[in-house]
Amino acid sequence: MQTHSFKPDLPPPVLSVGVLGWLRANLFSNWFNTLLTFFAIYLIWLIVPPIIQWAFINADWTGTTRADCTSGGACWVFVQQRLGQFMYGFYPTELRWRVDATLWLAIIGAAPLFVPQMPRKALYGLGFLLVYPVLAYWLLHGGLFGLSVVSTSQWGGLLLTLVIAAVGISGALPLGILLALGRRSNMPAIRVICVTFIEFWRGVPLITVLFMSSVMLPLFLPEGMHFDKLMRALLGVILFQSAYIAEVVRGGLQAIPKGQYEAAAAMGLGYWRMMGLVILPQALKLVIPGIVNTFIALFKDTSLVIIIGLFDLLNSIKQATTDPAWLGMATEGYVFAALVFWIFCFGMSRYSMHLERKLDTGHKR
């Protein structure tokens, strides 16, 4: 009998690997790409050094008034002096510890959820989601057990931005999932209701929704019935974003093969267990990029509450720039606003990438 001897594995050619190989393949592969590379280096040299010069080298970092800004670069004294307002809005200075406590409570409370070995994680997560909002509302708003009331009209700055974003996200996701399931339901009445809801809220701009919620809604409510302005804005954001989430989730549901539904049904799982245990975990994993995309858009859209006179981070900064004592500091203010927004959005983006990698079970169809 003949035996076949296999050829040994050889190393790849030197010029296709390592730093040199990378440079050659990506930057200098032909004369046109070489030209583009040098042009790009020129552009970077043109743009980046002046920005660094302005933001860091010539910047003023310490002081108390604009008179301390003498070096001609960025005047970060402005941001530093007004940081309290940017973070807390008109929240009474002596009560700001309550905002800090709310934040620490969120960080400490949520921390165990990020420990992989934690037992009964789902139960704890559910409990946290139920208990934390109540505690947070009590801390921020007060009114019970000796905490003085801070009305929502005094909330502002990053605090307000985070409240709207967090409530918007945690309200819109479950509602959006239900709407997506309803739109694919076999029951015509439920389907029609969900389609109508989604198409209505997707069809109107968020600005209109916020405007309507603050101007029109009170006209329809009975005399003397008061509905907090922030609550109305939150409701508007939740309903609006849930329509987008619903369509993203529906895309994921459509990508799940029919066999998964059949296998779940064949073993006797009812509708909700089939969805909750088999279909949604796969569908939601597929649409993480789309969901996070919607969340990031939601986070940035919180600035639109300016239209109904709420002072979120951007609006607080805008207002501070009109202070006669700090005229001409708009650039520093907006750069700071952009930086804060970017940090949060980039954080969400990185977390979603981490989540995608973690949930990847190596099953590629």
Added chain:
Amino acid sequence: MSEANKQPSAEPMILMQGVHKWYGQFHVLKDINLSVQAGERIVLCGPSGSGKSTAIRCLNRLEEHQQGRIVVDGTELTQDLKHIEAVRREVGMVFQHFNLFPHLTVLQNCTLAPMWVRKMPKRQAEEIAMHFLERVRIPEQAGKYPGQLSGGQQQRVAIARALCMKPKIMLFDEPTSALDPEMVKEVLDTMVSLAEDGMTMLCVTHEMGFARTVANRVIFLDKGEIVEQADPDTFFTNPQNERTQLFLSQILH
């Protein structure tokens, strides 16, 4: 193989009486009458589009029949969701494309239904799952995800997953058709050992060797009708109907 001479009990395990089904205008099942006793092993075969898959999918209501009666283990399949779920608890199914849940490990695939449908404690469900994974000879894969297994291994997990519900009836819908040729045998071996334990089985398959050695009865369907049914010896050596003869001449080379 030990041929158990069971007395046919009064109640058949599966009863189909005058079952009809249409897909739109297309009449896919025409007056199907079938009675299966406990412990019987039935192989359904026939050309593609003959309705054999549809017929067994009606038995656990993955497809709905529009006329006639289907009674499984004493429960009639109607619109009543309670009846449907009761039947599905007692009927295991294995699919052509395995349909394992890719986001769960092999073990979790096996414990899902016992825990959520049978309300079994996790520990007990895992013991049963490991028992059946050993039975299909892949206990060492319990911690892996389906995407990391070969087709044959996936199908054996699918069989174990169905067995974990301790079903009275097992339905196989072309379980080896999507497998690479060298993996067909490991799945068929598992099915044979299941048959030897006296499981009531209905298999849609083109594996005529399996039909010959395992089946009590072979049923030939064509164009939505049962054309011929007989014990395997008669069926393969002396088919009565010309359609059966043509079919056999095409698949047995």
